[in-house]
Amino acid sequence: MATRYLGLMSGTSLDGIDVALVQVDEQAGRLGAFLEAFLSVPYAPEQRQAIREALTGSAQQLCRLNFELGGWFAAAALRLLESAAVVAADLAAVGSHGQTIWHEPPVPGARGATLQLGEPAVIAERLGVPVISDFRTRDMAAGGHGAPLVPLIDQLLFSLPDGWRALQNIGGMANVTLLPPEGSQQPVIAFDTGPGIAVIDAAVEILSGGAERYDADGRRAAAGTVNEELLARLLDDDYFGDKPPKSTGRERFGEPYARELIRGGRELGMEDDDLVATATALTARSIADAYRLVDPQALPGECVVSGGGARNPTLMQMLAEALDPIPVIDLSALGWDPDAKEAAAFAILAHLFQTGRPGNLPSVTGAAGPRVLGKLTPP
Numbered sequence: 001m002a003t004r005y006l007g008l009m010s011g012t013s014l015d016g017i018d019v020a021l022v023q024v025d026e027q028a029g030r031l032g033a034f035l036e037a038f039l040s041v042p043y044a045p046e047q048r049q050a051i052r053e054a055l056t057g058s059a060q061q062l063c064r065l066n067f068e069l070g071g072w073f074a075a076a077a078l079r080l081l082e083s084a085a086v087v088a089a090d091l092a093a094v095g096s097h098g099q100t101i102w103h104e105p106p107v108p109g110a111r112g113a114t115l116q117l118g119e120p121a122v123i124a125e126r127l128g129v130p131v132i133s134d135f136r137t138r139d140m141a142a143g144g145h146g147a148p149l150v151p152l153i154d155q156l157l158f159s160l161p162d163g164w165r166a167l168q169n170i171g172g173m174a175n176v177t178l179l180p181p182e183g184s185q186q187p188v189i190a191f192d193t194g195p196g197i198a199v200i201d202a203a204v205e206i207l208s209g210g211a212e213r214y215d216a217d218g219r220r221a222a223a224g225t226v227n228e229e230l231l232a233r234l235l236d237d238d239y240f241g242d243k244p245p246k247s248t249g250r251e252r253f254g255e256p257y258a259r260e261l262i263r264g265g266r267e268l269g270m271e272d273d274d275l276v277a278t279a280t281a282l283t284a285r286s287i288a289d290a291y292r293l294v295d296p297q298a299l300p301g302e303c304v305v306s307g308g309g310a311r312n313p314t315l316m317q318m319l320a321e322a323l324d325p326i327p328v329i330d331l332s333a334l335g336w337d338p339d340a341k342e343a344a345a346f347a348i349l350a351h352l353f354q355t356g357r358p359g360n361l362p363s364v365t366g367a368a369g370p371r372v373l374g375k376l377t378p379p
């Protein structure tokens, strides 16, 4: 019989809280998952502002935000349950990623650090079900990057019998899972390729004086021209040349980075939309270059895109050109809502926690070994 889990996720874009209701079942040791319902609850401008301020704010702000976020996550969960006509008591558990406040990957000789907020006790109190949270910390304590954590789920759900497949998520950051053929001895390869839409979002917000939060339907990028000189300079970043494991965040490819991109572009006489086009090309090209850099044997037969980036047709077009002849499709072609994958992954990670199984892939995160991920807040 299938068991129901709820996954809660808010990514680096600060666009809102994603909630996925997932049925997990296992037959003959094979895990299957079905997305029963999905909802994305956008943050109100005040909520987004509160998070942004806390990112550089005081301990008091962070402390309060933690409890606020717990309440917002619980409210989003209850909204989805109501619309799906499912009662909380029917859930085996909630898997809550929380909102990343800070993520600092390990460097040689020093462990990394990461903090996700969204107090699980508040969620457990409101829903009355077990909440599994804080999935990244144990992997980091074991020397890993604590990211990406979706690859094991990608492997369980989307491996092909006879070829490599890329699962490319484009959120604020962009991360890829290169899946070897099912049953092959080769390890899964996965890492953050670099910026997703965070730099595009930040550039658009700065250029529009806050009037636009993202490049809606990729219209600005489509109207602009990519400046190859600036693009080459941006692609010459150490991050893109580094071998995995590697992970990144807004700390590196965020608003300050976008300001620098705009400053460099202005010196070359670029117009607003040319800057957006070049930021968009940076995401597309850094993704395509990463596949070729990492392992020519693992070159995928197709690239399946998820995340908000799949909604930007100019980005998708640029990615298709950069990856040619590898076809680029979006996750809906495999029967999954492209926006739902990450939240669904945390629902499935909650199932792995509850059944005592590791959620990380050490080949991907660089951790010392497989670890059960998450902490339990009882109902």
Ligand SMILES: Nc1ncnc2c1ncn2[C@@H]1O[C@H](COP(=O)(O)OP(=O)(O)O)[C@@H](O)[C@H]1O
Pocket (backbone or CB within 6 Å): 010, 011, 012, 013, 014, 015, 016, 170, 171, 172, 173, 197, 201, 214, 215, 216, 217, 218, 306, 307, 308, 309, 311, 312, 313, 339
């Ligand atoms: N219609 C659209 N056109 C262009 N970009 C879009 C559109 N809808 C959403 N997006 C982009 O998707 C982002 C959210 O993607 P998401 O996968 O939720 O990222 P994250 O995981 O970082 O929260 C938004 O910030 C925006 O940049």
Ligand SMILES: [Mg+2]
Pocket (backbone or CB within 6 Å): 010, 011, 012, 013, 014, 015, 016, 018, 171
């Ligand atoms: Mg999001």
